[in-house]
Structures are given as C-alpha cells and as structure tokens.
Amino acid sequence: MRITGIRSRLVELPLDAPFRPAWGRGRVQTTLVLVVFEVGTDQGVVGLGAAHGGLEAQIAVDRFVTPHLIGQDPARIETLAGIIRDAEILGPPPYCMEIPLWDILGKAAGLPVSRLWGGASDRVRAYCSTGELRTPDERADGVARLVEEGFTAVKLRFHHDDPRDDIVVAEAVRAAVGRGVELMVDANQAGADPGVGGHAVWDFRTALWVGRELERLEYAWLEEPLPRHDWTGLARLRDRLDAIKLAGGEDNHGLHEFRLLLERGCFDVLQPDAVKSETLSGIRHLAAFAELSGVDVIPHTWGNGLGMLVHLHLAAALPNCGYLEYPHDPPSGLTASARDRMLTEPLTVDTEGYVHVPDRPGFGFVLDEDLVAHHTVHTIERGDCGFAVAEGSAT
C-alpha cells in the first residue's frame, strides 16, 4: 500500500455560548478550530486525523511532513514516526500525522485501533474535565449535576489570585458530592498562558500548601502545580506530599522529556497527548517504561471529537491508564456536544460513567461532512486527492 495524496481542511465551528478558559485570563473563546487531515492510499483506504490547531498546524504539516509521506507505505509507522518527530523542531508539533496512519492500518485490518494494539478493554472511565472558574456554589451545583449525568470523576481548575479562594471551591464541591466521587484539580501552572491579564504564578511553597489542602479534602491528583521543566521542584513536591498524586506532561515534547520526568520521579500520572506532545507510537513506548516505574499514563485530551476518539482507543489499550479526559463544562460553550460537533455520533458516558470504544475499524471517525464542508475556511491538497471527501468518513 502507498500513500497517494493528503488533504487538510481548516475548520472553524462556532460555539453556542462563549467559553472563558481558567488558564487564559481575559480570553473568550467563541469558536472551536481544528484541522482535519485525510491521507489517501492506492488501495482506496483513507485515514483520518486532526490537529488541535489552526492555519499554523496546516501549513507546518504541508511543508515539513506531507512531502515525506506521499509515496510511502503507511503501515511502516515506526519509520514514518521518525519523519514526524524530526519535523517537531521546524514548526508546531506535527505528531497528529501518525493518527491517519493508524486509522488506515485499522481499516485495512478490519479492527478498531485499540484492538490492533491488543487492548482488552472496550470502555474507559471518563473524568469530566471542566475549564472555567466559578463561584463555590456554582461549581458545587455544577459538579452535582455532572454526577447526575453519570460522571464518577470530575476535574476542577484553580486560577484565583488567592489560592485560598480555590480551596474554598474545592471544599464546596467535596461537601456537595461526598466521598463517592473522584475529584482532581488542574492548576495549569506548567507555563504562562498569554492571557490578557496574565495569571497568578505559584511558587514551590504555594504548590505544597495547595497539595496538602487537597490531601485533606481527599482529592485524587493535582495537575501541573509547577513549571513543566522544573524537574527538581516537581520531584521535591511529590516527595513532600503523601496521599495526593501529581500529574502533568501535556505540553512536554518528545520522549526525551518524558524520560526525564520519569527518571527524576516528577509525576505519578503522565499525561502525554498524541496531538501535542508525542506520536502515538512514542506514547505507547513511554507507557511501557512508565508501567515499570508504577506510573500511570492517562492521556491529555482537549479540542475536538477526533482527538477524543484517538485518546479513547489509546486509553483502552494501555494497561496503566484507566481514565479518559472528557472536556465538558456546561453552561459554557465548551460542552461535549460542541466538542464532538464535527462527528455524526458524539461520545457520551453511560450510566456508570464510562465511554465505549466504537466497534468500527480504525478510530471509528464518522465526520458530519455537510457541517465540516460548511465551516471549512482553508483547504490544501497534495498529490492525488481524487478520493471523495465522504470516502474519508467511511470504513
């Protein structure tokens, strides 16, 4: 089999309501932007994937990855992963381009990718990942409603100027839902997001104080409490805390950084993202070493339904995972239905809080082609893109 053509479409989907990310103060998000990639082959199989990014991601892939993929056998993923990783220093990370290759392989084999990887599980427990700052009452009521929707685990954001105000929210939520619900906190302290007003930056002692408060409240993990390259600070913090786990890694790049995070003992939970931080093959290698160190690999996911499906298959295949990050924060515009709007079938949780892996070959993407076509603002086609757009969505 040979890759004959690559099409990319930049899609901008309006949100029904604004979303104000806790990590980007002053930022108001009104659209969901993604790039849909289709990789065509001489055997008629078309692989799909998506970048959580815009024109910059589309152009970086077109310049630095596409010319090296056309003409290649898509099944030689370990070889092609080298091309994709090498391009990482030239522009926005192009790791997402391994996704269509696995989609092609799954479709050619007639198997869901998770089963191709030997995954035994056909469903993964979701944790609802919220994104906005709310008052203690609003957040407590909101989490109680999420529990009614079926979630058994929920993650909050901490971004008040005074972390004591964040702890008040965490206390209200714990009081509202009791001990039966797993709760986590994402501090988003790994880097400074260029929000309009900046954000309160924690030092080591603040992170330690917050971690101890969250231990008192029986929270499961504290995510990104310190800068992403502060190997020493993270390891020291993990040492000083007892019950609570430390999580992070979503914006670390490359296996070399994850090796350092593992070797230095920075985290209990590594959160690589197959779109942002490493290729799928790289993450699977990492997961094997993490398992030997007693560290879980629970992929980060945000952005769009295609990324969700990819991480669902990955989570179902990894023995040391157990969770799927499930971005959803009503009544903001960032909800599961907005996140998955480009798919004909959004991912939902069952009554026990699990997301089921679709029993379709590849990653099981089925695009809502009319919607994607309507909201496509820029298309690039290289090689023979004679494959029908709709064909990319079929098995």
Ligand SMILES: [Mg+2]
């Ligand atoms: Mg995070």
